[in-house]
Every structure is written in structure tokens, then in C-alpha cells.
């Protein structure tokens with residue numbers, strides 16, 4: 079049996095979060111009635127001229143700096159010519175030979191402590207096309223040009239990924255990054271973040287790349303993984319069956335979980351690229367780049383490292399908590415409100431809180447328990463007012479809107495019993511009722527200590543301070 083190696087390169091289209099379009103003043107707000115947000119420029123009317131939106135240049139530069147890429151001092155817009163009903167001009171304005179960003183990299187984490195560097199070939203600015211609507215039109219197609227002219231940054235990777243898992247890790251990393259940078263909302267349902275996956279296989283050890291197929295327009299992490307895995311199997315079957323993979327564009331069908339041919343792969347020269355005579359080259363000076371650099375937020379990798387050092391987290395926990403900027407912000411606010419309980423806050427955010435968010439299909443930004451509220455609960459755990467176990471009950475009540483940690487502890491009577499004489503009284507009762515177990519314990523069955531602890535906790539409905547119960551019990555039994 080031949081061993082095969084998978085090779086993957088991704089082209090990610092991310093919609094830039096500008097208010098207006100890349101070459102016109104029309105709004106980019108999602109969800110407007112069809113064709114109400116397309117001006118003469120977006121409609122491709124004769125005689126109009128595109129004017130570059132300066133904000134997209136700033137956003138592309140941010141991305142370039144965050145990925146150790148070169149932000150080109152000079153880049154050029156080009157016309158990519160093709161015919162499609164949702165492209166009235168007959169060409170898309172894109173960048174070809176001189177993109178605004180090139181030659182960078184990004185590290186992805188594969189498992190605890192193992193990372194891999196993925197090359198970023200280039201990232202270029204372009205306009206989106208309109209949308210063809212097939213539903214609701216019997217035997218006809220509707221065209222909505224609201225999306226025409228929406229700014230996109232197309233991020234092209236080197237063919238550095240070797241499995242669907244790596245491709246998903248890379249896509250997630252880019253997704254988190256553009257959201258940290260505030261250059262895209264990354265909304266995958268609305269099409270603001272989608273990718274084309276280029277997939278090929280080759281015999282393990284072979285240098286030369288195999289023939290690739292390109293899986294178009296995938297808009298979920300799960301579908302990327304499924305589509306690649308299907309495609310890898312298909313290509314291996316074709317080759318092992320004596321055939322050859324043809325270079326083509328394929329479509330992934332999530333319902334059938336298979337890829338289907340769409341068209342044979344076009345070559346760059348099919349598009350007759352040439353510099354757009356309506357637009358000047360984009361020239362960026364060092365001062366502009368330094369200003370952009372100065373405005374960069376703390377990036378995910380740096381934040382993760384800081385969480386490890388400042389809050390005493392493992393690499394894994396720090397990676398989970400910095401996966402999105404919102405989660406990281408929530409976590410740090412909870413740590414502050416808890417008086418610096420970094421590890422405890424991590425356990426609660428990744429445990430109870432994430433569980434409740436998932437269960438009730440909530441987002442961290444509208445969590446019923448605020449970071450401040452969770453921090454207060456953590457303080458009560460830390461100062462011994464409530465045991466870790468009963469704190470989960472308090473949390474549930476807070477989640478259901480029954481008030482703050484202190485209010486819930488008070489109203490439900492969940493305060494931990496830490497009073498020595500009160501605990502001793504209960505221990506004496508328990509011991510008086512268990513003469514046989516005491517005998518066995520003293521005869522060497524040390525593990526019976528757990529039985530006594532259990533009895534005391536039961537008698538106090540879990541409210542006795544477990545540390546004190548252990549200590550006092552041992553004293554009485556051994557003394």
C-alpha cells in the first residue's frame with residue numbers, strides 16, 4: 079500500500095468592516111432590501127470613476143503587520159475580466175502582480191506545546207461581486223447588487239498544511255486575528271468570512287506537488303474539515319484506480335457530504351489581468367506604516383503568552399481563553415473582580431460558564447452572569463464563605479437572574495460552616511452513631527476517613543468546610 083501525503087493551501091476571503099464600499103460611498107450594512115445599496119459605481123454605469131476608500135488600506139496594513147508580512151510601499155489594482163450576471167462591469171477590480179501584503183507567516187497550535195508555522199503568500203484587496211438569487215424566481219434568476227463593491231481582503235497561504243485539522247486550525251487562527259484587529263466581523267453566516275481550499279495528494283516523500291482541486295466558497299470550519307477529508311479520499315481513490323486527478327474547481331455539498339465538479343480550473347491568463355487605468359497605484363510611506371503599527375491592539379499570541387505568565391495558566395488554558403477577544407476580555411474582567419484569582423477564574427470560565435453558555439445557546443457578550451458577578455462569586459469561594467461545590471448552585475441561581483453571589487448565598491442559606499465548635503458538635507454526633515466504623519478505622523482501615531467526612535457533609539447539607547472537617551475528624555479519630 080502506497081502512503082499518501084495531503085497538501086492544502088487556503089485562500090480566505092474576509093470582508094473588511096468598513097461603513098462604505100471599497101470604491102464608492104454606498105453603505106455596506108448587511109440585510110438591506112435588494113439593490114437599495116448599489117450606486118452608479120457599483121452598478122458599473124458608464125462614465126463613473128472608482129475612488130479608493132482609505133480605510134481598506136489601513137486595514138490591510140494592520141493585517142500585514144500582524145502576520146510578519148511586508149506591506150508593499152507600492153501596490154496596484156488590476157482588472158480581472160470575466161462575465162457573470164452579478165458582475166455588471168464585466169471585470170472585478172482586484173490586485174494581481176503587486177498585492178498590498180506579501181511574504182508573512184502565522185503559527186498554529188496543533189496540540190499542547192506543538193506549533194507549526196504556515197506561510198502567508200500574499201493578501202490582496204478586491205471588491206466583492208453581487209449575488210444571484212435563484213429561490214423565489216420561477217425559471218429566472220434575481221440579481222442583488224448590494225454586495226457589489228464590498229471590500230474584501232483575500233488571504234492566500236502557502237501550501238503548508240498537511241491535514242484537514244491543520245487547515246481548520248489555520249482558518250480559526252486567521253478568523254480570530256481579523257476579529258482582534260477589528261478589520262472584519264468574521265460573520266460566517268453572512269458570508270463575511272469564507273474560504274477556498276486547494277487540495278492535492280502526493281506519495282509520501284515526493285517533493286513535487288500533486289495536481290490540486292479547488293473547493294470553492296466554504297463558510298464553516300466544520301465544512302472545511304469535511305470537504306477536505308472527502309476530497310483527499312476521492313483523489314486517492316482516483317489515483318489508486320489508475321486514473322489522474324484533474325485540476326478543477328469543485329463545490330462541496332454539505333447535505334450529501336461530497337464534492338462535485340463545478341468547472342475546469344481557469345488559469346490567470348484567462349482573466350486578461352491588466353492594471354486598472356481608473357485607479358492610481360497605492361503608495362504607502364513609512365510614517366503611515368508606523369502609525370498603523372502604533373495602533374495595533376495586543377495580538378492573540380502575545381495575549382496568550384501574557385496569560386501564561388501573569389495569570390499562571392497552562393498553554394492550553396491560555397489558548398482557549400484567548401481564542402476570541404470577547405472571551406479574553408471577559409476572563410480578565412472576572413480575574414480583576416475576583417481580586418486576582420487567575421487560575422480559579424480560568425476553571426470557572428472554561429467550566430461552568432462555557433457549559434451554561436453552550437447549553438442555553440448564549441454568547442459571551444450577553445452572558446446572564448457578568449464578569450463582575452462571576453468575580454464576586456470567586457471571591458466568596460476564595461474567602462471560604464461558600465464551598466466550591468455549593469458555589470455551582472449559587473452560579474446556577476445567578477444565571478437564572480436570582481441576584482448577586484452574596485444575595486443568593488444569603489437567601490438560600492448556602493454559607494459554609496467554618497465555626498469549629500459547630501463542626502465539632504456534628505462530628506461528635508456522627509461518631510456516636512458509628513462505633514463499628516471507628517473500630518475498623520482504628521484497626522488500620524484508614525480509607526474509612528472518607529466515610530466519616532461524607533456523613534458530616536451529609537448532616538450539614540454540604541455546608542461544612544471540607545478542609546476543617548478533615549482536620550477535626552483526624553484529630554478526634556487518631557487522638
Ligand code: ADP
Pocket residue numbers: 085086087088089234235236237238276277278287288289290292346
Ligand atoms: P489560483 O487558485 O488563483 O490559481 P494560486 O495558484 O496562487 O492561485 O494558488 C492558490 C492556492 O492554492 C494557494 O493557497 C496555494 O498554496 C495553493 N496551492 C497551489 N498548488 C497547490 C497544490 N498542488 N496542492 C495544494 N494546494 C496548492
Ligand code: MG
Pocket residue numbers: 089274292
Ligand atoms: Mg484560487
